[in-house]
Amino acid sequence: MPELLTVKDLRIEATSYPPGEAPKTVTLVDGVSFSVEKGRVLGLIGESGAGKSTIGLSALAYGRGGARITGGAVTLNDTDILTLGRSGVRSVRGAKVCYVAQSAAAAFNPAHRLGEQVIEASLRHRIMSRDDAEARALHLFRILGLPNPETFGRRFPHQVSGGQLQRAMTAMALCPNPELIVFDEPTTALDVTTQIEVLAAIKHAIEETHTAALYITHDLAVVAQIADDIMVLRHGKTVEYGTTRQIIEAPGQDYTKALVSVRQIARPEAADQSTPILTIDRVSASYGNGFKVLHDVSLTLPKGQTLAIVGESGSGKSTLARVITGLLPPSEGRITFDGQELPKALKGRSKEQLRRIQMIYQMADTAMNPRQTVREIIGRPISFYEGIHGAKKTERVRQLLDQIEMGDRFLDRYPAELSGGQKQRVAIARALAAKPELILCDEPTSALDPLVAEGILKLLLKLQEETHVSYVFITHDIAIVRAIADSVAVMHRGRLVRFGPKSQALSPPFDAYTDLLLKSVPEMEIGWLERVLATRRMESAGN
Numbered sequence: 001m002p003e004l005l006t007v008k009d010l011r012i013e014a015t016s017y018p019p020g021e022a023p024k025t026v027t028l029v030d031g032v033s034f035s036v037e038k039g040r041v042l043g044l045i046g047e048s049g050a051g052k053s054t055i056g057l058s059a060l061a062y063g064r065g066g067a068r069i070t071g072g073a074v075t076l077n078d079t080d081i082l083t084l085g086r087s088g089v090r091s092v093r094g095a096k097v098c099y100v101a102q103s104a105a106a107a108f109n110p111a112h113r114l115g116e117q118v119i120e121a122s123l124r125h126r127i128m129s130r131d132d133a134e135a136r137a138l139h140l141f142r143i144l145g146l147p148n149p150e151t152f153g154r155r156f157p158h159q160v161s162g163g164q165l166q167r168a169m170t171a172m173a174l175c176p177n178p179e180l181i182v183f184d185e186p187t188t189a190l191d192v193t194t195q196i197e198v199l200a201a202i203k204h205a206i207e208e209t210h211t212a213a214l215y216i217t218h219d220l221a222v223v224a225q226i227a228d229d230i231m232v233l234r235h236g237k238t239v240e241y242g243t244t245r246q247i248i249e250a251p252g253q254d255y256t257k258a259l260v261s262v263r264q265i266a267r268p269e270a271a272d273q274s275t276p277i278l279t280i281d282r283v284s285a286s287y288g289n290g291f292k293v294l295h296d297v298s299l300t301l302p303k304g305q306t307l308a309i310v311g312e313s314g315s316g317k318s319t320l321a322r323v324i325t326g327l328l329p330p331s332e333g334r335i336t337f338d339g340q341e342l343p344k345a346l347k348g349r350s351k352e353q354l355r356r357i358q359m360i361y362q363m364a365d366t367a368m369n370p371r372q373t374v375r376e377i378i379g380r381p382i383s384f385y386e387g388i389h390g391a392k393k394t395e396r397v398r399q400l401l402d403q404i405e406m407g408d409r410f411l412d413r414y415p416a417e418l419s420g421g422q423k424q425r426v427a428i429a430r431a432l433a434a435k436p437e438l439i440l441c442d443e444p445t446s447a448l449d450p451l452v453a454e455g456i457l458k459l460l461l462k463l464q465e466e467t468h469v470s471y472v473f474i475t476h477d478i479a480i481v482r483a484i485a486d487s488v489a490v491m492h493r494g495r496l497v498r499f500g501p502k503s504q505a506l507s508p509p510f511d512a513y514t515d516l517l518l519k520s521v522p523e524m525e526i527g528w529l530e531r532v533l534a535t536r537r538m539e540s541a542g543n
Contacts, residue, residue, distance in 0.1 A: 003035040004077060004212045005059060005180055011071030012054055012063060012236075028054050028067055029236045036180070036229075039210040043227030043244070045220055045259070047449035048420050050233040052216045056182040059214060060097050061089045077179065094121040098173035102185040104165040107172075108157040115153020118172045127176045140171040143208050144201040162313065163194035167201050174209055181206075183215045187222060191312035191476045192520040199225055199522075200533055218449040220259050221522035224248050225529035232256050245526055260524060262450040267461060269486040269502040276300040277470050278307075278324070278438060283333035285323050293319045294330070295495045301438070301487070304468040308485035308502075310475055310517070316494040317474045321440045324472065325359060338437070355385045358431040362443040364423035368415045374401070374426055375411045381433040400429040403466075404459060421452035425459065432463065441473045445480065457483055478521045482506065490514050 012029035029051040036042045044052045054067055058074050061081045073080045081092055093099075098121070101107050108117055118140075119133035128136065134153075141149035144167040157165060166186055173181050186202065187195040203226050206213055217223050223230060223244075230247040232239040232255065240253045251257045278301040285294040294316050301307040309317045322328040324335060326346030335342045337357065343349050358381075361367040368377055378397045382388050388396060398408045404425040415423055424444055431439050441460070445453035461484060463469065473484060481488055481502070488505035490498035492513045498505055510518065519532060 004038045005036040006075040009072040014067045040228045041213045043223035043230040044216045046233035051236040095125040097180045098178040100183045104169045122176045181213045273302045277303040279336040283330045305486040306471040308473045308481040311491035315491040358436040359440045364427045438470045
């Protein structure tokens with residue numbers, strides 16, 4: 001079959017402006033070449049900064065964030081789209097090539113109904129009449145498994161779930177009958193139970209419409225379910241390029257081998273879980289509108305150990321963390337820390353109680369002041385809790401930077417000058433600066449690439465061995481639970497559905513929700529998605 005998209009010797013550059021230095025030209029993509037046939041999917045995989053999204057956007061002749069395509073060719077159906085003028089490129093985008101972003105919420109106008117937005121490009125490019133576009137949208141809503149497809153388009157974006165909105169964005173991309181779709185991490189922000197539904201819908205829609213696709217992700221297990229071929233990227237260059245089966249089953253490069261084996265940490269649980277440092281006793285909580293979000297939750301965390309709280313979005317995981325910290329006072333129940341009942345509200349807690357319980361947030365970017373240096377970010381809790389200033393404080397910051405395996409060369413850098421993994425390490429150091437006995441970790445690795453996330457997990461385990469700190473680790477990733485937890489709590493719709501030592505909580509027999517959760521974690525296996533979906537269909541038929 002002839003190639004639909006051919007990228008040859010692609011080079012993309014940008015200009016950086018280091019503080020106090022002359023502007024520098026930075027190469028983002030260096031001599032990358034590949035091709036995609038009609039009806040096939042090429043997966044682009046690699047860590048942040050590898051050039052995945054930058055390459056994907058080049059298929060739309062677009063360079064974001066000041067990036068410039070400075071060399072090579074991007075040929076779509078025998079036409080080099082890089083040589084087209086502005087009007088020629090506009091005729092390609094949204095008609096022949098469509099883009100599906102990671103954040104569906106940011107892609108839709110909240111003031112307009114979904115149906116109107118799905119058919120907009122088809123009408124704007126005069127690809128079809130309104131009647132035909134609406135019929136096409138209805139067909140796509142059906143094959144993407146959206147609820148009540150006949151009326152789905154009348155809803156506004158805020159009236160549907162995240163997974164439904166992601167599928168609606170896929171419908172928007174497919175509606176004009178494009179030749180190529182660029183999927184840019186379309187399931188990264190979704191829970192595993194939702195992710196599997198969206199993956200299945202995307203795969204079915206591509207097969208049904210025979211559209212070619214670039215699928216960008218940092219999760220090799222995910223891309224293995226949908227791609228025919230995979231290109232592994234690092235630092236803007238091709239590491240390895242081959243069929244999905246070859247990349248998964250016989251990787252040739254060390255970096256690819258590391259990606260394939262990344263989720264193989266597995267720490268055995270602590271044998272003795274009888275001495276709790278934290279006890280949550282029949283806690284319920286509501287938000288200001290009276291909507292109850294936690295229902296009668298009881299659990300314990302042993303001293304120096306890790307309790308993983310797992311569940312999908314809306315299950316109450318992060319809300320429980322807010323209750324523990326006092327940010328959301330519980331309406332019922334009590335929280336005991338090291339034998340002492342904690343005041344329900346943050347303002348009622350002593351400075352010492354605040355010091356002993358710290359938090360690491362999911363998004364290190366938003367948890368740091370971009371105008372403060374690493375020295376100031378880590379130093380602030382040292383001054384606040386210990387009253388240490390000047391040279392002694394700087395020395396303590398240096399010690400913490402060594403502890404998180406970064407070193408003092410980062411002292412005077414700003415958050416914008418750090419990678420995602422480095423920012424999260426600084427967030428860990430800031431929490432450790434208070435010398436806490438409990439750290440609440442709210443999905444601290446979910447925004448990170450697999451290899452970087454693995455490094456953060458290993459660091460947290462090392463710090464626990466050194467300091468005997470206890471962790472409450474909030475996640476929706478079962479692989480992480482297996483890697484670090486001593487005990488596991490499974491939450492669903494604000495209720496605790498399963499709790500106990502890891503070996504018991506992750507062993508059958510399971511309740512229905514835990515069973516679904518465990519079976520929804522993608523495995524590094526070709527055909528896993530089809531096997532899981534077939535099992536679910538058989539179970540549904542049996543019921």
